[in-house]
Amino acid sequence: MQRHILNSLFQAALVLVGVLVLVFFMVRATGDPATLMLAREASPEQVAAFREKMGFNRPLPVQFVDFVRRAVVGDFGDSLHYRQPAIELILERMPYSVYLATVALIMAVLIAVPLGLLGGSLPGSPVDWIGRLIGLAGQTVPPFWLALLMILFFAVELRWFPTSGSERWNSVIMPAFVLSLGTMGRLVRLTRSAVLEIMGEDYIRTARSKGLQPRVIFFKHALRNAAIPLISVTTVQFGYMLGGAVIVETVFAWPGLGTLTAESIGRRDFPLVQGVAVFTSVVVVALTLLADVFYAVVDPRIRYD
Amino acid sequence: MPATSRLWRIVSALTVFALAAAACAPAATPVVQTQVVKETEIVKETQIVQQEVVVTATPEPFKPVGTLRIALTTDIAAIEFPQAPERQAANASWTLYDSLIAPLPDGTFEPALAESWEVSPDGKAYTFHLRQGVTFHNGEPFNADAVVYSWQVYSQPDVRYATYFTIAQSVEKVDDHTVTITTEQPNALLLPYIANGWAIIPPKYHAEVGLQKFAEAPVGTGPFMFKEWIKGDHLTVVANPNYWRKGYPKVAEVVFKFLTDSATRVAAVQAGDVDISPRLTTEDAQSLLGEPGVQIIRYPTSRIYYLAFNNVSTGQGTPLEDVKVRQALAYAIDMDGIIQAVFSGYATRAVGYVAPGELGFDNADPVPYDPDKAKQLLAEAGYPDGFEMGYACPESGYPKINDVCLAIEQQLNAVGIRTKLDLQEANAYWDREAKKELPPLFVDSWSATLPEAYARLQGALAKDETYANWYDAKLDKMISDLQITVDTNARAALYGEIQKYMRENPPFVYLYIPEAFEAVSTRVQNYRPRSAENYYLWDVSVSDGQ
Numbered sequence: 001m002q003r004h005i006l007n008s009l010f011q012a013a014l015v016l017v018g019v020l021v022l023v024f025f026m027v028r029a030t031g032d033p034a035t036l037m038l039a040r041e042a043s044p045e046q047v048a049a050f051r052e053k054m055g056f057n058r059p060l061p062v063q064f065v066d067f068v069r070r071a072v073v074g075d076f077g078d079s080l081h082y083r084q085p086a087i088e089l090i091l092e093r094m095p096y097s098v099y100l101a102t103v104a105l106i107m108a109v110l111i112a113v114p115l116g117l118l119g120g121s122l123p124g125s126p127v128d129w130i131g132r133l134i135g136l137a138g139q140t141v142p143p144f145w146l147a148l149l150m151i152l153f154f155a156v157e158l159r160w161f162p163t164s165g166s167e168r169w170n171s172v173i174m175p176a177f178v179l180s181l182g183t184m185g186r187l188v189r190l191t192r193s194a195v196l197e198i199m200g201e202d203y204i205r206t207a208r209s210k211g212l213q214p215r216v217i218f219f220k221h222a223l224r225n226a227a228i229p230l231i232s233v234t235t236v237q238f239g240y241m242l243g244g245a246v247i248v249e250t251v252f253a254w255p256g257l258g259t260l261t262a263e264s265i266g267r268r269d270f271p272l273v274q275g276v277a278v279f280t281s282v283v284v285v286a287l288t289l290l291a292d293v294f295y296a297v298v299d300p301r302i303r304y305d
Numbered sequence: 306m307p308a309t310s311r312l313w314r315i316v317s318a319l320t321v322f323a324l325a326a327a328a329c330a331p332a333a334t335p336v337v338q339t340q341v342v343k344e345t346e347i348v349k350e351t352q353i354v355q356q357e358v359v360v361t362a363t364p365e366p367f368k369p370v371g372t373l374r375i376a377l378t379t380d381i382a383a384i385e386f387p388q389a390p391e392r393q394a395a396n397a398s399w400t401l402y403d404s405l406i407a408p409l410p411d412g413t414f415e416p417a418l419a420e421s422w423e424v425s426p427d428g429k430a431y432t433f434h435l436r437q438g439v440t441f442h443n444g445e446p447f448n449a450d451a452v453v454y455s456w457q458v459y460s461q462p463d464v465r466y467a468t469y470f471t472i473a474q475s476v477e478k479v480d481d482h483t484v485t486i487t488t489e490q491p492n493a494l495l496l497p498y499i500a501n502g503w504a505i506i507p508p509k510y511h512a513e514v515g516l517q518k519f520a521e522a523p524v525g526t527g528p529f530m531f532k533e534w535i536k537g538d539h540l541t542v543v544a545n546p547n548y549w550r551k552g553y554p555k556v557a558e559v560v561f562k563f564l565t566d567s568a569t570r571v572a573a574v575q576a577g578d579v580d581i582s583p584r585l586t587t588e589d590a591q592s593l594l595g596e597p598g599v600q601i602i603r604y605p606t607s608r609i610y611y612l613a614f615n616n617v618s619t620g621q622g623t624p625l626e627d628v629k630v631r632q633a634l635a636y637a638i639d640m641d642g643i644i645q646a647v648f649s650g651y652a653t654r655a656v657g658y659v660a661p662g663e664l665g666f667d668n669a670d671p672v673p674y675d676p677d678k679a680k681q682l683l684a685e686a687g688y689p690d691g692f693e694m695g696y697a698c699p700e701s702g703y704p705k706i707n708d709v710c711l712a713i714e715q716q717l718n719a720v721g722i723r724t725k726l727d728l729q730e731a732n733a734y735w736d737r738e739a740k741k742e743l744p745p746l747f748v749d750s751w752s753a754t755l756p757e758a759y760a761r762l763q764g765a766l767a768k769d770e771t772y773a774n775w776y777d778a779k780l781d782k783m784i785s786d787l788q789i790t791v792d793t794n795a796r797a798a799l800y801g802e803i804q805k806y807m808r809e810n811p812p813f814v815y816l817y818i819p820e821a822f823e824a825v826s827t828r829v830q831n832y833r834p835r836s837a838e839n840y841y842l843w844d845v846s847v848s849d850g851q
Contacts, residue, residue, distance in 0.1 A: 035739040035771075044771050047739070081390055082382045083465070092536055148568050156576045163573045164564055166538050253564045255380075255537025263380055263565055268732065 008292045012285045019281040024067050027270045028060070076275035081267050086275030089260065096166060097256035100249070101241035103172050104180035109234065112184045116191025117226070121199060121218065131188045138185015147178045147251040164253035175252040179245055183237040190233060194226035228298055232291040239287035243280030369544035369557040371847035373829065376570050376582040380537050380563045385520045386504040387459045387466045392754070392838050393583075397561045400542050400842055401442075402504040402525035403549075405433050405452065406496065410835055412664040412756050413793065414500050418447060418526060418549075428491030428791045435482045439549045441507040442530040449478040454508035456486075469502030491791045497755045528554040528843035537563060548843070555831075555846030571824075574599055580826040580847070583838065586704070587651050590822040598827050605653045606821045607660045607836045608752035609761070610703070612638070612713065612814040615774040620745035624692050628810055632672075633682035635814045637720040638713055639674040644817055647708045651822075655815035657804040658765075659758040662836035664793070665800025669808065671815075679720040691721020695744025702731035703750055704819070710748055739771050747774075748816075753837055758800065759787055766812060775812040 027033055034051040051057050054077075055066065070076065076086040112134070119128035154174060155163040161174050198204060199222060207217045242257070249258030257276060264272040381394035386402055389395040405419035419433035439447040456476040460467055472495055473486045488495055504525055511519050522531050526549065529542035540561040544554050562579060564570045571589050573579045575596060585593070590601050612634065614625045624630045644652045653661070654671045661668070683691060696717070698710035707728060714726040724746065729737070737743050749772075751761045762784050764770050766777070783803050790796050807813075825832055828848045834840045 032736050032740070035736045044769060047771060079382075083388065089536075096537070148572070151569065151572045152575075155578075156572050159576065163576045163578045164569045165562060166535070250566050251569055253538070253562070253566065253569055255535060255563075259380065259537055259565060 004296050005293055008289050012289045015285050016278075016281065019278060020068055020071060021064075023274045023277045024064055027274065032056070033270060071274075071278055076278065077271035079264070079269055079272040079275075081264070081269045081272070086272045087279075089272060090257065090275055090279050093255060093257050093260050096254060097242050097245060097249070097258065100172060100176055100179060100245060100254060100256055101238055103176040104241055105183065105234065105238055107176055108180040108184040108187055108237075111180075112187035113191055113230070116188045117195055117218075117223070119188070120192040120195025120226075121222075123196065128192070131192060134181075135185045135189040135192075138181045138183070138188070141181065143178050143181070144247050144251055146181065147174070147248060150174050150178065151251070164251075166253075166255055171252075171254075175245075175248050175254050178252075179241055179248045183234075183241065186233065186237070187230065190229060191226060194229060195222055198222045198225050228295070231298075232295045235287050235291040235294070236284075239284035242283055369554055371556050371828075371849065372558040372560060373556045373581070373842070373845060373847055374560045374562060374579045376564045376573055376579040377561050378567075378570070378584045379565060381540065381561070383465075383520065384531070384534055384540060385523045387464050387469065387502065388520065390465060396839055397540055398523070399504075399839075400527055400529040400559060401523055401531055402506075402527040404499055404501075404503040404505060405435070406500045407841075408497065408500040408756065410662070410756075410833075412797075414496055417500075418452075418505055424791070429489070430485055430487045431495065432479070432483060432485045435484065436549060437482055439526055440547055441510065441526050442524045442545060443507060443510050445507040445509055447505065447507075447526055448481045449484045450481075451505055451508055452476060452484045453478050454511070455503065455505045458506065458511065459504070466502055469498040472498050491789050493788060493791045493796055494755075494759065495791075497757060501755055529559060532558075539563065550843060554843045556842075559842060574824045574826075577826070580829050581832060582824040583821070583834070585822040585824060587649055587822065590824070593824050596824075600825050600827055601822060602825055602834075603651065603820045603822045604834065605661050605818050605836060606752070606838060607663065607756075607818075608750050609655045609658060609660055609818055610706075610709070610748070610750040610816040611655065611658070612816060613747050613749045613765075613774060614812060615741070615743060615745045615747070617774055617776055618741040619695065619743065620774075623694065623745050624686065624688055625694075625745055627686045629682045629686040630688065631811045631814070633679040633686070633720070634717070634722070635672040635811060636675045636679035636682065637722065638716050638814060638816070640671065640816055641674065643709055643712045647705050647712065648817070648819065651820045652817040653820065655818050657815055658762060658807055658813065659800055659804055660753065660818055660836060662756060663753065663800075664757045665797035665804070667801050667804045669804065676716075676720050683721060688721070691723060693723045694746055695727065696724035696746040697727040697729055697734065697744050698748045699731040699734040700728040702734060706748065709816070713748070735772075738774065741774055743774065756835065756837060759784075762787070762803070777810065777812060780806065780810075780812065 034047050034054065034056050038047055038050055055063060074087045078084060079086050079089055082089055115127065115131035115134065119125070119131035122128055151163050151174070154160045161170050162168050165171055204217060204221060207221055245256060245258040246262050248254070249256045250262045253259065257280065261273070261276045264276065377393045377397065379391070379393055381389070381397055383389045383394055384398040384401070386395060386398045389398050403417045405417060406414040406422070407417040409415055418436055418439060420436050422431055422433045424431055435447070435449060435452070441447060453476050456470050456473060460470040464470070472488060472492060474489045475487050477485045479485055486495070507524055510524055521534070524531070528545055528548050528550070530545050532541040532543045534540045541558065543558050544556065548554060562573070564573060567586060567589055570579070570582045571592060574582045574593055577598070593599055593601060614620055614631060616626060620626070640654055644650060644654065656669045656671045657667070659666045683689065696714065698706060701707060710726055710728065714724055717724050727744065734743070738747070738749070751765055753761055764772055766773055766775060766780055767784050768776055768781050780803070783799065783806065787796065787799055790799055821834070821838060823834065829845065830848060831845045832840065
């Protein structure tokens with residue numbers, strides 16, 4: 001057990017080091033970061049002063065060590081565009097992304113799990129058919145396209161929802177739905193196949209032959225065992241939703257991390273881009289780690305040797 | 306299985322939809338384009354009807370009504386004006402402030418917080434007589450101390466637009482309602498800088514709440530007062546009931562929504578969620594034509610695109626140093642054809658390095674497309690068989706720039722200037738431009754933040770500037786003369802001379818100026834964006850009062 005957790009921690013650390021290296025060198029791959037970051041009107045003196053201030057005139061290894069040392073305590077420098085510490089901006093937008101991802105996750109679970117359970121226990125039924133359709137749509141429908149169609153239909157035509165923004169109570173619904181679709185599809189398929197598999201297991205047959213009611217078999221034996229992979233997948237998906245909502249947030253003008261990322265890249269606001277990249281990687285890695293540990297805790301059969 | 310076949314029907318329907326959407330989105334048929342010409346309103350010179358300030362004993366009842374909702378294409382970084390990094394943040398934040406004077410569309414100024422001003426004989430000292438009885442949004446009185454204090458606060462080096470304030474060497478209070486602003490040398494940029502950048506703030510309040518808090522909720526004397534700023538989402542300002550222009554502002558509330566995706570902006574216009582949506586692409590504008598209650602306006606911007614030469618590094622010793630060769634390049638390029646083909650006709654030809662609407666613009670005739678003349682000039686310069694030359698562009702660095710660059714490559718090759726277009730990653734490209742490492746021919750563009758060409762001229766042509774790749778001693782001298790020529794008429798004349806000189810000794814081939822498209826709801830009145838994409842909202846109204 002301990003070995004497993006240590007092993008996971010080691011892997012997580014390795015991934016984070018990789019992220020730091022990538023983020024640091026990518027900014028420096030396209031040219032001199034000082035001219036990249038400054039406005040066109042900047043005079044040569046200003047460029048030189050900026051280079052000095054940011055420490056870009058030091059040897060690369062020294063800069064890298066410094067970058068890592070700061071990143072570890074959450075200091076990514078000041079955003080060039082906002083002139084505020086990048087971490088402040090990230091934390092300011094974070095609640096919106098958490099809110100959106102939470103609503104999306106709840107939607108995904110509430111829709112996907114019942115569909116998967118029913119579909120798995122009644123394969124070939126209309127419910128199963130709907131579940132499989134969602135599973136397919138979740139993997140194939142491009143989010144930006146679905147988002148635009150939903151805006152055109154529900155906001156422009158029917159006027160049920162605002163086209164974008166976060167002001168009104170119902171603003172979250174469309175972006176959350178689009179964001180949830182991928183996860184929803186994955187969860188339907190996962191739940192369905194878990195139930196299908198479990199229903200054919202020996203212990204279910206035993207329970208049946210004992211004369212237990214189908215309801216009891218389903219909820220007590222099947223559901224509990226199907227839940228294990230579900231919970232771990234859901235945890236990881238939450239991380240991806242937090243950091244990966246760039247398109248959905250941009251299309252719906254949702255003021256979360258995704259819009260911040262997209263705009264910062266466009267503006268060449270590298271301290272902020274670096275901050276968001278490292279920050280979301282940490283969140284995703286942490287959630288993956290959590291899922292990994294959880295998995296091992298609830299299912300003692302799992303061993304990683 | 307019937308379920309499966311039904312499933313497949315749905316899937317194929319979805320796919321067809323997706324393909325149809327993809328196919329429809331960018332396509333624009335010529336038929337639709339004719340429609341554009343008919344239905345757009347061309348705002349070449351937006352005009353302001355000057356408002357007389359009438360102060361009567363019984364002021365007319367003050368009833369600002371309705372909400373004006375404006376889409377911005379970017380999240381705004383600051384609402385404290387001198388810290389606002391780009392045009393849209395500047396437009397939104399300026400609603401909170403006034404300066405001593407206000408810019409008029411023709412490059413002159415009208416009184417604002419100052420009722421009048423005079424210049425000392427040596428041109429270095431400006432005395433402003435301040436309007437009395439004006440208060441800030443928090444009730445603090447506006448006076449000379451406020452002007453001195455604002456200058457002190459915003460001259461600090463960490464202020465983004467500190468240069469607007471540091472142009473003044475000193476700001477001194479003469480009495481409560483008079484200030485004298487002096488510059489080291491007579492400086493023609495003083496008045497434009499004051500009019501376009503000096504946000505005047507209340508000293509007591511600013512000192513009390515501190516820099517940080519003030520930046521989150523600034524206070525000025527402007528037509529609107531700060532209400533709410535949800536970062537990344539919207540900024541709301543409400544009418545200032547004590548505004549010094551009596552009877553203004555006309556709308557009770559303005560909401561600036563930050564919508565970064567263009568399709569979202571179009572949908573927001575269609576749903577009536579926003580009244581004004583700037584920076585539309587031609588495709589967006591076309592898709593909104595015929596939308597009930599929506600008007601599309603268009604106007605030339607202040608961004609000039611040009612083919613640049615290099616004589617400070619890679620271009621040295623090349624045929625480009627012969628003026629006839631540079632003239633030949635201008636004749637060789639069919640700019641009208643490119644504008645038609647690439648921009649469906651929605652761009653203006655650039656005739657020089659001064660844009661329409663900028664001080665002293667001379668509206669000369671563009672160089673006609675004449676490949677024979679180009680060949681003849683090349684022959685006269687001693688290159689009857691042409692020559693080879695390096696040529697680069699920033700890949701997708703500007704809208705449709707790749708197409709423009711490819712067309713130019715073909716046309717240059719047609720007259721014997723053998724170039725191979727080098728499309729470079731845009732960031733690396735600008736980096737190389739700053740380091741003067743670009744080939745002798747390259748494409749670039751430059752906009753303006755003031756209604757003047759000065760900053761553009763200075764940035765691209767003055768000696769030792771970061772992005773200047775061409776040096777001409779005479780031109781350099783004229784540009785530095787511009788800075789110390791204070792009189793507006795004399796400046797306009799000097800701009801005229803510069804344009805003439807830059808036509809005879811071209812440092813660039815002037816290409817085009819893109820047009821800006823905006824969707825404006827028909828309920829909005831008096832909205833007049835200017836060529837630098839700036840606007841003032843104090844006299845804008847909405848007709849239905851909602």
